[in-house]
Each structure stands twice: as C-alpha cells, then as structure tokens.
Amino acid sequence: MGNYPFKLGIHPINWVGEDVKEHGEHTTFEQIVDEIQLLGLTGTEMGCRFPTDPDVLKEELSKRGIRLTSQWKTVLFSDPSYREAELAAYREHAKYLQGMGSTVISTCEGGGSLHFDARRTPNEKEVLRLDEAGWQHLAEGLNAAGAIAQEYGLKLTYHHHGGTVVESPDEINRLMELTDPTLVYLLFDTGHAYYGGADPLHVLRKHYDRIAYVHLKDIRQHVLDRSRAEQADFVTCIRNGVFTVPGDGCIDFEPIIGELAARGYDGWAMLEGEQDPAEHPAYEYAKQALNYLKSLKIT
Numbered sequence: 001m002g003n004y005p006f007k008l009g010i011h012p013i014n015w016v017g018e019d020v021k022e023h024g025e026h027t028t029f030e031q032i033v034d035e036i037q038l039l040g041l042t043g044t045e046m047g048c049r050f051p052t053d054p055d056v057l058k059e060e061l062s063k064r065g066i067r068l069t070s071q072w073k074t075v076l077f078s079d080p081s082y083r084e085a086e087l088a089a090y091r092e093h094a095k096y097l098q099g100m101g102s103t104v105i106s107t108c109e110g111g112g113s114l115h116f117d118a119r120r121t122p123n124e125k126e127v128l129r130l131d132e133a134g135w136q137h138l139a140e141g142l143n144a145a146g147a148i149a150q151e152y153g154l155k156l157t158y159h160h161h162g163g164t165v166v167e168s169p170d171e172i173n174r175l176m177e178l179t180d181p182t183l184v185y186l187l188f189d190t191g192h193a194y195y196g197g198a199d200p201l202h203v204l205r206k207h208y209d210r211i212a213y214v215h216l217k218d219i220r221q222h223v224l225d226r227s228r229a230e231q232a233d234f235v236t237c238i239r240n241g242v243f244t245v246p247g248d249g250c251i252d253f254e255p256i257i258g259e260l261a262a263r264g265y266d267g268w269a270m271l272e273g274e275q276d277p278a279e280h281p282a283y284e285y286a287k288q289a290l291n292y293l294k295s296l297k298i299t
Contacts, residue, residue: 004261004298009043009069010036010271011215014245014282016049017274018072019115020238024277029060035283037064039290043268045106046071054099068100069268070157070213077141078111078134078165090145098152104213104267105149106187108159108166109138115163115235125233130165138165139178146183157187157213162195163234169198176207186210190251191217191243191272195224201255208263216256216289217272218249238274245273245285247292254296261298 015032017023029049036044044066051057061068073093076082090105097105110116112128120128130138146156158179160172172193176186188211193200204211220242227237246253260269271289273280 004257005264005266006214006260006269007043007267008041008271008293009045009268010039010041010286011045012047012049013045014271014273014275014286015277016047017238017276018048019235019274020276023275024282027277032282033060033064033066035286036066039283039286041066041271041286043067043069043270045069045270054096058100068097068102069270070102070104070106071097072106072108072159074108074110074116075141075145076109076111076117077145078109078130078138080137080141083137083141083144086141087144087148091148094149094152094154097154102154104155104157104185104187106159106213107142107145107156108161108164109142110164111138112165113163114233127163127165127167134165135174135178139175142175142184143180146180146185150183155185155212156183157185159187159189159215160192160196161189162192162237167192167196169193169196169203172196172198172203172207176210181210184210185212187213187215189215189217189272190246190253190256191215191219191274194219194251195237195242200251201259204256204259208259211265212267214260214265214267214269215272216246216253216269216293217274218244218246218251218253220244220248221250239276241275241279243272243274244280245271245289247289248273248285253293254298257293257296258298
C-alpha cells in the first residue's frame with residue numbers, strides 16, 4: 001500500500017461482528033486468516049472466532065505471516081468500586097498480549113454505555129454521560145492501567161468510540177487533558193471520530209503526539225443522517241450500515257494518510273468496515289479499500 005512508514009493490518013470485525021453478533025455468524029477463523037494472508041496484510045486484532053489457546057493462535061498466525069497487533073479490553077473505571085478487580089483483569093490481559101508479541105492494548109470505558117455496561121437495562125435509551133467525579137475516576141483508573149501496560153512493554157491506547165462516554169470531540173479532548181501522556185495514549189479511529197461529531201483530520205492533528213494506534217474506517221453519510229433522524233442507538237446504526245471501509249464512504253482519507261505519512265507515524269493502521277459481510281463481503285471490500293488507499297496522492 002505505498003511507501004508509508006506505518007504498518008497496515010486489518011481487523012477481523014470486517015468478517016465477524018463484535019457488536020452485532022449475527023454479522024458473519026457462520027464465518028470461520030480459517031476463512032478470516034486465509035483471506036488476510038491473500039490480501040498481503042500482516043497484522044490482525046483478536047477476533048471472537050480466534051482460538052483462545054495462545055500456542056494454537058501463535059502457530060496459525062505465524063504460518064500465514066500474520067501477527068496479533070492488539071485485543072480490545074472494556075474497562076469500568078468510572079465507578080471506583082470496580083477498580084481493583086478491573087486492574088487485576090487488565091494485568092492478565094497485558095500478560096496475554098505481551099506473550100502474543102503485541103505492542104498496544106485497545107482500551108475503552110464501558111461505564112454508562114447501553115451496549116458495554118452490563119449494569120444497564122434494556123428499557124434504557126441514552127448513554128449516561130460522566131459527571132465530574134466519573135471523569136476523575138476514569139482518568140485515575142486509566143493512568144493505573146497504563147502503568148500496568150508499561151510493565152509488560154505495552155501501551156494503553158484509548159479507543160474513543162460511538163455509544164460510549166468518550167465519543168464527542170469535547171470528550172476526547174477532556175480525556176487527553178485528564179490523563180498522563182506518558183501512560184495513556186490514543187487509538188485514533190477515523191470512523192468513530194466522524195460518528196462522534198468530529199473532523200477526523202482535526203483530531204489527528206490535535207492529538208498526534210498521543211496517538212499510538214490507528215483504525216481506518218469510513219462512514220456512509222446518508223445512513224448516518226437517517227439513523228440520527230430516527231434517533232437510532234449505536235448498534236442499530238451498525239445494523240443500518242453506517243460504517244464501511246475507506247473509500248466507500250464520505251471521509252476524505254487523502255489528507256489523513258498524508259498527515260500520518262508526513263509525521264512519520266510508524267505504528268499499525270488497521271482497516272475496518274464493521275458491516276454485514278453477507279451484503280458487503282469482507283475480502284472484496286478490503287481489496288477495494290487497498291486499491292483506494294494506493295490511489296491516493298501522497299507527497
């Protein structure tokens with residue numbers, strides 16, 4: 001994909017839904033990794049179809065020339081009564097990823113979310129935004145988790161995410177202001193930035209010094225507009241087809257890729273679509289995205 005300083009990988013969410021369980025429900029691990037290899041890509045995140053035995057997973061990835069870049073970790077730091085248990089679980093997560101040769105931990109606060117917070121009930125309709133105490137507790141928990149990640153040679157990369165308490169530009173800014181820049185980094189996601197109301201290029205430029213991991217995802221504007229008019233929640237937006245791969249939506253990736261290249265970003269950038277593979281086959285859409293990225297005029 002051009003002579004860029006960063007490494008390009010792909011997320012298995014293109015093949016199997018993580019938030020929408022019926023998407024790709026019959027897709028196998030073997031299909032996913034075989035098609036990643038056919039695409040010529042060398043990095044993947046953990047997926048729900050992947051073997052849980054680290055030795056088996058290492059062998060299967062290694063023989064296809066693929067490495068595990070990260071694995072999502074939901075945390076509940078906004079409520080301090082959970083912190084001790086959450087940090088213990090985070091340590092185990094870091095141990096696992098260190099053993100797999102990963103370098104970052106994709107981390108997201110689940111508290112207040114309709115979809116990631118097990119304390120929420122089905123009749124609730126809104127994300128519970130953080131109050132001042134919640135922000136302070138979240139920052140303290142993330143700093144502590146970031147220190148644990150460092151013990152294992154990893155970086156905590158916070159994933160600003162639709163349908164969560166760190167979604168909008170102001171919330172991203174607040175999180176970056178409250179957390180220790182030596183302990184908490186940013187997972188810059190183009191699609192989630194746009195979904196949350198931000199200009200992705202502005203987020204990239206404003207927080208570049210904190211960015212340690214990238215997700216390249218596009219948005220279908222007409223689907224977003226319709227979903228907003230219907231007051232659809234985050235998972236319903238995914239079912240509606242709001243997300244797609246770069247080049248198939250409304251985001252202009254040329255200045256984004258150009259900025260990453262000009263600044264010498266040398267971490268991983270992961271292709272994401274997060275859509276129904278029955279309607280949008282993952283392999284074909286990934287090839288389309290790769291061709292689009294190759295066509296960009298980057299100086």
